Amino acid sequence: MRARRIAGCLAGVVWLAVAAYGQVAVAMRPPAEAPDPNIPKPNIRVDSDLVLVPVTVCDPMNRPVTGLDKEHFRIFDGGVQQTITQFSMDDAPIAVGLVFDVSGSMGYKLRMARRAAAEFFKTANPDDEFFLVEFNDRPRLVVPLTPGTVEIESQLMFAQSNGRTALLDALMLAMHEMKRSQKGRKALIIVSDGGDNCSRYTTGEVRRLIRESDVLIYAIGVYEPYGSRSRTPEEMAGPDLLSELAEQSGGREFPASPSDLPDIAAKIGIELRNRYVLGYSPTSQQRDGRYHPVQVKIVPPRGLPPLKAYWRRGYYAPSQ
Numbered sequence: 001m002r003a004r005r006i007a008g009c010l011a012g013v014v015w016l017a018v019a020a021y022g023q024v025a026v027a028m029r030p031p032a033e034a035p036d037p038n039i040p041k042p043n044i045r046v047d048s049d050l051v052l053v054p055v056t057v058c059d060p061m062n063r064p065v066t067g068l069d070k071e072h073f074r075i076f077d078g079g080v081q082q083t084i085t086q087f088s089m090d091d092a093p094i095a096v097g098l099v100f101d102v103s104g105s106m107g108y109k110l111r112m113a114r115r116a117a118a119e120f121f122k123t124a125n126p127d128d129e130f131f132l133v134e135f136n137d138r139p140r141l142v143v144p145l146t147p148g149t150v151e152i153e154s155q156l157m158f159a160q161s162n163g164r165t166a167l168l169d170a171l172m173l174a175m176h177e178m179k180r181s182q183k184g185r186k187a188l189i190i191v192s193d194g195g196d197n198c199s200r201y202t203t204g205e206v207r208r209l210i211r212e213s214d215v216l217i218y219a220i221g222v223y224e225p226y227g228s229r230s231r232t233p234e235e236m237a238g239p240d241l242l243s244e245l246a247e248q249s250g251g252r253e254f255p256a257s258p259s260d261l262p263d264i265a266a267k268i269g270i271e272l273r274n275r276y277v278l279g280y281s282p283t284s285q286q287r288d289g290r291y292h293p294v295q296v297k298i299v300p301p302r303g304l305p306p307l308k309a310y311w312r313r314g315y316y317a318p319s320q
Contacts (some may be wrong), residue, residue: 049281051077053137054090054185054216054250055296056275056310062267064274065307077282086279093127094272095145095181097159097174098152101192101222103136103165109222111260113191114156116220116261120189121149123269131177132156135170136163137198145180167192168199168206171245178215187216187251189265189273194221194238203241210248211291212316217249219269220256289319 053075057065070087100116106113124130132143132191133153133232135175143152210217243253254264278296286292293314298307 004238004244026223049285050086050279051282051294052086053278053280053296053311054275055278056109056250056271057298058271058308058309058310060305064271066274068276068298068301069177070278072299072301073276073278073307074299075278075280076295077280078292079283079295080283082283083282084278084280086277088277090275091273092183092184093125093129093130094185094187095131095178095183095217096124096186096272097133097178097188099133099135099167099174099188099192100156100159101136101162101165101167101172101190102134102159102163103193103195104162105165105193105195106222109193110159110161112258112261113222114159116191116265117156117266119262120265120269121153123266123273124149125273129181129183131171131174133174133177134159135166135173136161138166139170139173141173141177155179159280165192165195166198166200167194167196167241168203171206172201172209175209175215178213186214187218189268190219190242190246191222191261192219192238192242193223194219194242196238198243203244206245207248210245211314213249215249216251216272216312217246218251218272219243219246219253220261220264220268221253222261224257237279247310248313250310252310253255267319274317287318287320289317291316301303 010219055073057068066089072082073084073087075082077085098120100113100117102110121130129147130143130146130149130152131141131145132155134140134142134155142155146152167190171190174188178188221239221242223239239253239255246253254268256264282292291314291320294311296309297309300307
């Protein structure tokens with residue numbers, strides 16, 4: 001009986017998600033009440049002996065699934081199953097950095113990339129904040145942290161594509177700017193073809209910083225068609241690069257044709273605001289300063305199809 005009731009609730013949730021996608025927007029929520037200072041911020045980290053893991057759950061059609069309970073999740077730390085002691089849905093205000101590719105390879109894709117940004121901003125809530133990093137040969141913090149999106153959208157209208165692609169350098173700059181935010185939730189949205197050919201920083205350096213941070217990364221990959229003669233070796237490696245960096249953070253990469261960009265950006269906005277938070281105290285509390293891998297599995301209610309989970313892949317334990 002409980003399984004049927006859960007399945008019915010989830011069906012309603014999926015119908016609502018479809019309606020939201022059709023409108024490419026979600027309703028604005030009223031300003032949030034002042035947060036309880038005793039509730040830990042929902043980012044994966046060790047707080048005393050508590051580890052918090054934000055998790056997004058999607059159905060086979062890539063739509064966010066809400067309405068699940070604690071018993072539908074299994075979490076493993078270093079391969080050992082843990083007891084979930086805290087469970088909630090995450091809908092707190094968020095700081096978002098838009099990392100926008102204006103290199104020469106973007107060319108005709110820029111127009112739809114601007115539309116994608118506009119659609120994403122439609123999902124914004126009153127207490128969110130944003131910033132804009134543009135990059136070609138080098139990254140530039142064009143709009144620092146701001147509570148609105150008007151200045152960013154205005155700046156994007158005048159963006160022109162030229163030069164090479166310093167994607168990794170742009171990510172490092174964006175992560176640095178994100179440190180200025182006091183929001184408990186933070187995310188970067190990358191719009192790029194992923195073809196880095198001009199960065200000073202290496203993939204390993206950026207990967208390490210992502211692992212050490214609480215920043216969620218979503219990448220919208222705007223690639224040339226497979227087999228296109230205009231694709232450079234760097235552009236051919238772009239999908240793997242963007243996917244690896246996004247998945248390390250608990251986000252994901254969406255490959256898109258230019259016409260798909262607005263819908264995908266809107267879906268990311270919805271997904272960002274429908275995350276679960278799982279909390280547990282590791283059975284083996286090692287204060288070794290090392291990286292500890294985390295795995296999350298979903299046990300869907302009876303009658304539902306297999307569900308896919310996305311989460312940050314691990315955390316660094318305290319050193320003492």
